[in-house]
Amino acid sequence: MITMKEVVREGNPTLREIAKVVTLPPTEEELDVLNKMLTFVKNSQDDELSKKYNLRPGVGLAAPQLGISKRMIAVHFEDSKGKIYSYGLFNPKIISHSVQLAFLGGGEGCLSVDRQVDGYVPRYARITITAVDLNGNPVKLRLKDYAAIVFQHEIDHLNGVMFYDHINKDNPFFIPEGAKEIEF
Template identity: 70%
Template sequence: MILMKDIVREGHPSLKNASAEVSLPISEEEKRLLEDMLEFLKNSQDDETAAKYDLRAGVGLAAPQLGIEKRLIAIHFEDFNGKLYSYGLVNPKIISHSVEKSYLTSGEGCLSVDRPVEGYVPRHARITIKATDIEGNPVKLRLKGYPSIVFQHEIDHLNGIMFYDHINKDNPFAVPDNSTPIE
């Protein structure tokens, strides 16, 4: 079971390095890692389990956050309309994106960042990603709004990019050009 102590924090090299592609089919060890990452997210969102194990709530987790430089991410959350997004993905890649931007009005957080970081994080409003799921099936997802932001945040981790790298250094609350706020 993954606990908060297993998640590396700011300054760890795996958070700044680009991660390696994963060979397909994935190994049993990699499959187990993705299952454990999904389990962590589900546990972190369950109030009782989170309190018992002192877990911070998360909607996404990337392997580099565990010090493992492989292109693996887990996502688990319900969007504002109650649609469930629950994926363990291998080699996710954004294959197209909108010119239009979006950002969370509340800002973004990260399990690897133990401090509040204020400011708007400009993201693509719409993205299409391709990946392989935990069972080895090809996946193609068209995402917009909050789900688009979550997936971009996790894919950034695979490229050594932290969410705050996108924040305008001179004016953290500058509204990105051609953007839609996500409440």
């Protein structure tokens, strides 16, 4: 079982590497790790389990956050309309995105960052991604608003990018023209 002890923190070099593509079909070990990543995200949102195992609540986890430089992410969350997104994905890739930007009004956080980082993180309001799921099926997801932001955050980890890299250094609360605020 993955706990916060396995989550590497900022400063770990793996968080700044471009993760390697997973050769498909994945190995049993890669499948096992991705299943455990998804279980961790689900457990972190369960009040009883997160308290018992001292887990910080999260909606996503990328393999580099475990010190594993492979293109694997796990996400589990419910959007404001009640739609559940629960995926373990190999080689997720953004294939298209909107011109319009969006940002979370409350800012973003990260399981690998143990400090508060204030500022808006502008991201694409809508994206389309392709990936391969835990069952080996190709998936294509069209995502918008909160879901698009979560997936971009995790895919950034695969490219050595931290959420705060997107924050305007001179004006952390700068809102790009036409960007929409997402409340969550």
